[in-house]
Amino acid sequence: MFMAEESKTVVVKENYLVTGKAEGIVEIDVDTFLCKGCGICVEMCPRKVFEWSKELSEKGVHYPVPVHAEKCVKCKLCELLCPDFAIAVRW
Ligand code: SF4
Ligand code: SF4
Incomplete structure (x- = not known):
């Protein structure tokens, strides 16, 4: 039986932008310069798409x-x- 290959996320960091790319599905950009680390997105995403960065942003969060x-x-x-x-x- 043919099984479609599961799409995986590739995370790319370019300057202030962190992008999660899932081929053929979606691209999600987080501007780490604007983000204040409040956690609303992390808590409210119904699919638990986000994880906290290990490193700190320019803002120190x-x-x-x-x-x-x-x-x-x-x-x-x-x-x-x-x-x-x-x-x-x-x-
Ligand atoms: S942590 Fe807060 S400020 Fe940062 S991207 Fe999520 S909702 Fe926006
Ligand atoms: S809240 Fe989660 S599921 Fe909804 S658009 Fe954002 S990342 Fe995707």
Whole structure:
């Protein structure tokens, strides 16, 4: 039986932007310069897409990393609830 290969998330960091990319599903950008580390996105994501960074941002806070973008259902809750407009969900 043919089994489709499970899509995996690739996390890319470029300047202030951390992007979780799940091929053919979604891309989630976190602007680590804007993020204040409040944790709303981490708590409210229904699919637990985010994990906290191990390193600190320029602001000196841990920031959410979209390490499980392949689980994202594109509800945009994280983008809508972020008080600092630090998240963009694209597909
Ligand atoms: S769009 Fe929804 S499922 Fe996807 S990361 Fe944001 S809150 Fe989670
Ligand atoms: S909701 Fe926005 S400011 Fe708060 S941790 Fe998430 S990305 Fe950072």
